Amino acid sequence: MVNILESYAYNNGLKNINPQIKILFAFITLIVSLIAVSPVVPLIIAFFIFLLLFFEAKIPISVYLKFMSIPLLFGVFNIIFMTLFFGISEPWVNLGFLNLIAYKDGFNLGLLVFSRMIGCVSCMAFLILTTPVSELLFLAESFKVPKIVTEISLLMYRYIFVFLEEARTMYHAQETRCGYSGIKKSLKSLGLLISNLFIRSWTRGDAIYLSMQSRGYNGSIKVFHTNNKLGFKPILMILFFESLLLLGVYLTREFQLI
Amino acid sequence: MITGSDSMEIINADNISYSYPDGTQALKNVNFSVETGEIVALLGPNGAGKSTLFLHFNGILRPESGKIKVNSQPIVYDKKGLMEVRKKVGIVFQNPDDQLFAPTVGEDVAFGPMNMGLELQEVEKRVKEALEKVDMVGYEKKPPHHLSGGQKKRVAIAGILAMNPEIMVLDEPTSGLDPKGASLILQLLYKLNEEGITIIISTHDVDLVPLYADRIYIISEGKIIKKGTPRNVFADINTIRGANLRLPRIAHLIEILQKEDNVPFEKPYPLTIGEARKRVLEHLDDKK
Ligand SMILES: Nc1ncnc2c1ncn2[C@@H]1O[C@H](COP(=O)(O)OP(=O)(O)O)[C@@H](O)[C@H]1O
Ligand SMILES: [Mg+2]
Numbered sequence: 312m313v314n315i316l317e318s319y320a321y322n323n324g325l326k327n328i329n330p331q332i333k334i335l336f337a338f339i340t341l342i343v344s345l346i347a348v349s350p351v352v353p354l355i356i357a358f359f360i361f362l363l364l365f366f367e368a369k370i371p372i373s374v375y376l377k378f379m380s381i382p383l384l385f386g387v388f389n390i391i392f393m394t395l396f397f398g399i400s401e402p403w404v405n406l407g408f409l410n411l412i413a414y415k416d417g418f419n420l421g422l423l424v425f426s427r428m429i430g431c432v433s434c435m436a437f438l439i440l441t442t443p444v445s446e447l448l449f450l451a452e453s454f455k456v457p458k459i460v461t462e463i464s465l466l467m468y469r470y471i472f473v474f475l476e477e478a479r480t481m482y483h484a485q486e487t488r489c490g491y492s493g494i495k496k497s498l499k500s501l502g503l504l505i506s507n508l509f510i511r512s513w514t515r516g517d518a519i520y521l522s523m524q525s526r527g528y529n530g531s532i533k534v535f536h537t538n539n540k541l542g543f544k545p546i547l548m549i550l551f552f553e554s555l556l557l558l559g560v561y562l563t564r565e566f567q568l569i
Numbered sequence: 570m571i572t573g574s575d576s577m578e579i580i581n582a583d584n585i586s587y588s589y590p591d592g593t594q595a596l597k598n599v600n601f602s603v604e605t606g607e608i609v610a611l612l613g614p615n616g617a618g619k620s621t622l623f624l625h626f627n628g629i630l631r632p633e634s635g636k637i638k639v640n641s642q643p644i645v646y647d648k649k650g651l652m653e654v655r656k657k658v659g660i661v662f663q664n665p666d667d668q669l670f671a672p673t674v675g676e677d678v679a680f681g682p683m684n685m686g687l688e689l690q691e692v693e694k695r696v697k698e699a700l701e702k703v704d705m706v707g708y709e710k711k712p713p714h715h716l717s718g719g720q721k722k723r724v725a726i727a728g729i730l731a732m733n734p735e736i737m738v739l740d741e742p743t744s745g746l747d748p749k750g751a752s753l754i755l756q757l758l759y760k761l762n763e764e765g766i767t768i769i770i771s772t773h774d775v776d777l778v779p780l781y782a783d784r785i786y787i788i789s790e791g792k793i794i795k796k797g798t799p800r801n802v803f804a805d806i807n808t809i810r811g812a813n814l815r816l817p818r819i820a821h822l823i824e825i826l827q828k829e830d831n832v833p834f835e836k837p838y839p840l841t842i843g844e845a846r847k848r849v850l851e852h853l854d855d856k857k
């Protein structure tokens with residue numbers, strides 16, 4: 312899963328768009344989605360991002376659904392839960408079993424939470440599926456996130472994939488020798504795998520340090536980054552789009568589905 | 570600067586010994602020297618001390634006794650001295666995953682030049698040139714884990730090239746690569762050498778080495794047991810076999826033809842297919 316998402320980040324229809332623009336867009340839209348007081352705007356946002364991902368970024372619908380399925384499920388449960396337990400006004404429907412009563416205001420609140428969630432997750436999906444992690448880290452640095460955090464994330468990001476590969480190989484090697492037949496053996500094999508990975512990460516750390524020293528490392532990773540300049544036009548477009556959304560938020564502030 | 574005639578020697582390990590903290594003595598009185606513009610191969614079985622020796626060349630390890638000189642200057646083991654020597658001597662590590670740590674190819678290649686404190690423009694230029702030299706242009710924004718083994722190796726080489734070293738040291742550059750990939754790497758090194766970089770490689774691939782190396786050192790159990798041109802070194806079959814190495818396949822074939830089948834080939838045995846072909850043709854001509 313990580314691998315799939317990751318490879319789209321490096322290879323999608325929007326990969327040539329300046330990453331800062333994408334990040335700016337995702338974050339402002341996320342905030343708009345959060346401050347919306349009715350479900351309308353967040354749902355529009357979700358739909359708009361879906362269109363962007365599908366038609367512009369050319370992300371297959373299956374990948375998009377995979378990404379959204381868990382939040383969607385969670386959101387639906389949330390609506391049900393809030394409808395039943397979060398009402399304070401008069402009852403809406405009496406379900407007739409277990410003394411469960413649905414409340415109108417509970418439902419509206421649940422729907423609002425649901426839509427905000429979908430809106431925000433969409434923004435995140437947009438970011439993750441179209442923007443490589445290295446760009447996010449770079450931006451984090453320019454937002455004054457402490458260097459130690461970005462450096463560790465940078466190394467972690469790279470070596471997660473290396474260790475994933477090694478863990479997979481070791482797992483196959485264990486499977487080949489029937490290491491996972493039965494619960495007891497499975498536990499033992501898994502334990503061995505994990506402790507082995509731990510030792511390897513240790514020796515690998517040593518090796519990396521040597522190779523970094525060879526290239527003149529002296530305690531801080533200086534990241535080199537080339538970015539095309541932020542154009543004026545895309546910023547204006549984003550501002551225009553977000554203003555429209557904000558206007559939408561204002562106009563639909565009283566809107567309730569039921 | 571290279572001046573005078575005696576400074577042809579670009580790297581010199583003078584009688585160095587080294588033991589790891591656990592007591593393993595990895596190098597015993599090793600003498601190793603390389604002249605400007607050479608391709609030198611360090612040949613030895615696993616555990617012979619090849620990697621350990623290489624780590625001395627840019628001051629990562631410090632010999633217990635003996636001296637390392639680069640351009641006739643002993644390495645100075647302080648911050649400034651080490652930075653100096655690391656600009657001159659670049660090491661490409663055996664496993665590219667140990668070397669490529671940055672999230673993208675471009676950032677990784679830029680790591681060395683950035684540490685050298687170059688202007689951003691200069692860094693960008695060097696990254697571009699280095700990637701051009703190893704034929705990996707267009708991969709700048711790709712993460713290393715989306716590359717093949719051979720491609721990773723080439724990016725690792727680019728990361729060193731971008732620092733414009735005078736000497737490039739490569740620890741088993743062909744290990745883990747398919748024949749085509751290995752051959753491509755060696756061709757690349759040959760090309761870099763023609764552009765003026767002195768090259769030192771370690772390997773146990775005796776078939777490829779004679780094609781490229783000007784001189785060979787053989788290391789076994791921490792000691793240099795033989796040095797010379799490929800022809801001279803491989804003529805000493807007992808030493809080669811004693812070090813758990815073997816002759817190049819082609820030389821082995823000629824040896825068998827001579828010894829078992831009494832085909833009158835003379836020593837030294839040919840080391841490459843080209844030489845062998847010539848000798849066989851000569852032999853056929855003689856018989857006519
Ligand atoms: N970090 C270490 N700690 C202790 N012993 C080591 C270490 N690295 C290598 N050695 C030992 O030093 C010797 C030489 O190793 P090395 O230089 O890696 O050989 P090569 O590169 O020729 O395979 C071996 O006996 C090896 O076990
Ligand atoms: Mg080694």
